[in-house]
Amino acid sequence: MEPIVHFRAAVALLGRFPALAGIDLDVMRGEIVLLRGPNGAGKTTVLRACAGLVPVVRGEATVLGHDLRRNAAGVRRRVALLGHASALYDELTVADNVTFWGRACRARPDDIAAALQLVGLDGRLRDVRVGRLSAGQRRRAALACLLARRPELWLLDEPHADLDHEARDLLDRLIRQAVDQGATVIMSSHDLDRALALAHRIVTLDAGMTADQRAAGAGPGTPAEALRGDGEATSETTAEVSHVA
Amino acid sequence: MWRDAALVAGRDLRIEARSRVTVHQVAPFALLVLVLFAFALDPARSILERATPGLYWITVLFSALLALSRSAALDETAGARDALRLSGLDPSGVFVGKSLAVAAELVVLEVLLGVGVIVLYGAEPAGVGLLAATCLAATVAVAATGTLYGALVSGLRVRETLLPLLLLPVLAPVLIGATRAFEAALGRAPADGWPWCGLLAAFAVLYSVAGALAYGTLLEGS
Numbered sequence: 001m002e003p004i005v006h007f008r009a010a011v012a013l014l015g016r017f018p019a020l021a022g023i024d025l026d027v028m029r030g031e032i033v034l035l036r037g038p039n040g041a042g043k044t045t046v047l048r049a050c051a052g053l054v055p056v057v058r059g060e061a062t063v064l065g066h067d068l069r070r071n072a073a074g075v076r077r078r079v080a081l082l083g084h085a086s087a088l089y090d091e092l093t094v095a096d097n098v099t100f101w102g103r104a105c106r107a108r109p110d111d112i113a114a115a116l117q118l119v120g121l122d123g124r125l126r127d128v129r130v131g132r133l134s135a136g137q138r139r140r141a142a143l144a145c146l147l148a149r150r151p152e153l154w155l156l157d158e159p160h161a162d163l164d165h166e167a168r169d170l171l172d173r174l175i176r177q178a179v180d181q182g183a184t185v186i187m188s189s190h191d192l193d194r195a196l197a198l199a200h201r202i203v204t205l206d207a208g209m210t211a212d213q214r215a216a217g218a219g220p221g222t223p224a225e226a227l228r229g230d231g232e233a234t235s236e237t238t239a240e241v242s243h244v245a
Numbered sequence: 246m247w248r249d250a251a252l253v254a255g256r257d258l259r260i261e262a263r264s265r266v267t268v269h270q271v272a273p274f275a276l277l278v279l280v281l282f283a284f285a286l287d288p289a290r291s292i293l294e295r296a297t298p299g300l301y302w303i304t305v306l307f308s309a310l311l312a313l314s315r316s317a318a319l320d321e322t323a324g325a326r327d328a329l330r331l332s333g334l335d336p337s338g339v340f341v342g343k344s345l346a347v348a349a350e351l352v353v354l355e356v357l358l359g360v361g362v363i364v365l366y367g368a369e370p371a372g373v374g375l376l377a378a379t380c381l382a383a384t385v386a387v388a389a390t391g392t393l394y395g396a397l398v399s400g401l402r403v404r405e406t407l408l409p410l411l412l413l414p415v416l417a418p419v420l421i422g423a424t425r426a427f428e429a430a431l432g433r434a435p436a437d438g439w440p441w442c443g444l445l446a447a448f449a450v451l452y453s454v455a456g457a458l459a460y461g462t463l464l465e466g467s
Contacts, residue, residue, distance in 0.1 A: 053327055073465075077333040085324025089256070091263040100256050104249075104332035129263070145328075 004029050004153065004184055005050055009059035012049050019045040021208035022059060027186060030179055034199035034216065035188040041205040043188035044083070047155040050186060051081045064152060077105065080151035082159055086142040090131030094121050094141045097130055102148035115147035118174065135162040143171065154178060156187035160194055172198055246457075249338025250345060257316060257346035266315055267350045275308040275354055279361045290367075297366045298427030302383070302420050304358055305351070309387050310409050312350050316343055317395030317408065326399070329464065336461030340392060344456065348388040355380050372435030375442060379426040382445035386419045386452060393456035396463040418448055 005027035012020035020042050027033050035043040048054040050063050052072035061068040066075040088097045095116065102112040116122040119140040125133070130141060139162045146154070154175070160168050168191070175185055175198060189195035196202070196216055204212040261267055282300045286293040293300075320326050329339060362368045370376060394412045398404040422441045429438030 048327075051327075051331060053330060073330075076331045079331070081327070081331060083324055083327070085322075085327070087324040087328035089260055089319070089325070090322075091260045092256070096256075096259060100252070101328065101332065103252055104329075104334050106333070 001028060003027055004064050005186065006060060006062045007046075007049075007056075008061075010049070010056050010061045011058035012045055012054045012056050014045065014054070019054070019208055020049060020056070023205070023208065024210045025203060027184060029184050030182060032175065032179055032185040032187070032198050032200045034195045034202045035186065035205060036202055037205035037211070040207075042208040043205055044157050045208070046205065047081060047083070047157050047186060047188065050075075050153065050155055051079050052076050053081070077149075078151060079153040079155060080146040080149055081155040081157070082142055082146050083157045084161075086130075086138050087145070088130045088138060088141055091129060093127045093129055094133070094137075094144070095126045097141060098144045098148055101145040105149035107148045107150070111150060112148045115144040118147055119144045119170065136164050136167055139163055140167060140170075143174070147174065152183055154183055154185040154187075156185065156189070158189055159187055160189055160191040168194060246335045246338040246341065249335045250341035253334070253339050253342025254345040254349075255342075257319060257343060258349060260319060261346070261350060267312060267353065271308050271311045271350070272354060272357055274311065275304050275358055276361055278304045278307060279358060279365055283365045293366050294368070297362050297368045298424045298431060299420075300366070301358060301362050301427065302423045305355060305383075305423075306387065306413065306416060306420060308354050308358075309347075309351055309391060310412065312347055312354075313388075313391035313395055313412070314405055314408055316347050316392065317399055317404065321399060321404075326464065336464050337457040339464070340396075340456045340460035341453075343395075344385075344388040344392045344453070347392060348384050351384045351388060352380070355384065368431060370431065372430035372438065375426060375430040375435040375438045379423055379430070379438070379442050379445060382442055382449050383419050383423040386445055386449035387416060389449060389452040389456050390415055390419075393452060393459065393463075396460055399463070419445060422448070 003026040005025060007023050007025040009022045009024065010020055011018055011022055023042065023046065025046065035046060037043055045054055049056055049061065049068065052063070052066070052068060052075045055072060056068045063075045064078050066072075068075065087101070092100070098116055099112055102115070113122070116126060121137070121140055121144055125137060130138060133141065159171055163171060172194060179185060187195065187199075199216040202214050202216045203210060279300070282304070283293065286296065320329060359370075363370065391412055394408060394415070398407045398411065401407060422445045426438035426441040426445070429435055429441070
């Protein structure tokens with residue numbers, strides 16, 4: 001089976017700075033991949049590159065069959081990026097915002113209504129201006145925008161940030177549902193407990209390069225457990241994963 | 246493209262309707278400028294009457310700068326530019342939509358300022374057809390050029406001060422053409438004003454086409 005994300009020695013520049021300095025990454029359909037690494041390791045850039053927002057200038061980079069070096073814009077309608085910024089307009093209501101972004105992505109009215117319902121914003125908050133929402137509510141509105149477009153590839157940059165416990169549970173449930181329905185998820189999160197419970201695989205980045213790839217799991221003694229304990233797992237406790245091989 | 250344009254224009258106008266920046270800030274600013282011109286030139290009423298077309302269009306341009314700056318800022322905040330790029334909206338449609346929304350705000354301002362110059366400056370409108378055609382062409386020209394330059398300076402920290410600096414010289418032909426056309430209309434010699442109106446129309450078409458073609462590149466580059 002072909003990976004839906006395939007990066008091989010991929011280099012991406014932010015100005016003149018190589019934010020990705022030869023990254024290797026393969027993600028199969030239906031996988032949940034957690035990107036880890038210190039600040040500046042390139043996690044956000046990988047997500048933005050997968051969305052066709054950061055040009056890849058060297059190496060191989062293919063997402064959902066689109067060669068990012070030839071036509072990065074081609075992939076954009078099939079992916080969704082939930083980043084630090086919510087892309088919501090403060091003056092518009094929750095419903096206005098989700099409807100606008102949904103219609104912009106050619107979403108059906110039913111999908112827009114369902115998205116609002118799924119994140120619990122179809123009640124009294126539906127007609128509240130986004131500028132008056134809490135950070136967590138804004139995050140849920142942004143999640144509704146993502147759900148409305150029914151992306152094949154979810155790119156989540158710190159998706160648990162600003163969310164309360166219930167909303168985090170909801171997000172995790174939605175991610176699992178999407179994956180069950182065939183979507184693929186690449187995420188970065190500092191909420192390791194939750195992220196490790198979700199992820200099928202952990203990719204560690206450092207200085208814009210792939211430092212390590214290993215399987216993830218929630219049980220004791222698994223690589224995820226080792227990561228949770230010491231912050232770093234030894235090579236003896238981890239299993240290298242290579243889907244390409 | 247037109248579907249996307251309608252969607253974006255609707256969004257910008259809805260934001261404007263909710264925030265009421267045009268009504269509460271831009272329109273009072275425009276009227277204030279008219280009043281200040283009247284104070285400055287009042288001792289010589291004849292000068293004020295002769296200068297009415299130029300003062301009117303200078304006020305429109307200054308007010309338009311506020312509206313254009315705000316329009317450009319809408320897509321600067323909170324990752325909206327990335328979301329636009331990801332949405333798959335036709336960049337030409339985004340350009341046309343944003344231009345139409347600005348044009349709609351400018352039309353409201355021009356009507357308000359028209360009443361202002363009649364009341365404050367004693368202007369007597371004649372050649373209504375020429376006045377309307379001039380307003381239409383100049384409005385489209387200002388909105389299209391401003392939206393294009395707004396995208397050009399987007400992403401820069403100094404965009405709010407840079408936009409007027411770049412835009413006003415480019416809009417000089419619009420100021421000249423609209424002023425001359427208004428002089429002809431108010432001077433009861435409308436026939437002399439139509440060539441100027443034609444110049445404005447050509448300018449409007451030129452910048453509308455250039456904006457529609459270049460907006461995608463500017464959206465990617467910013």
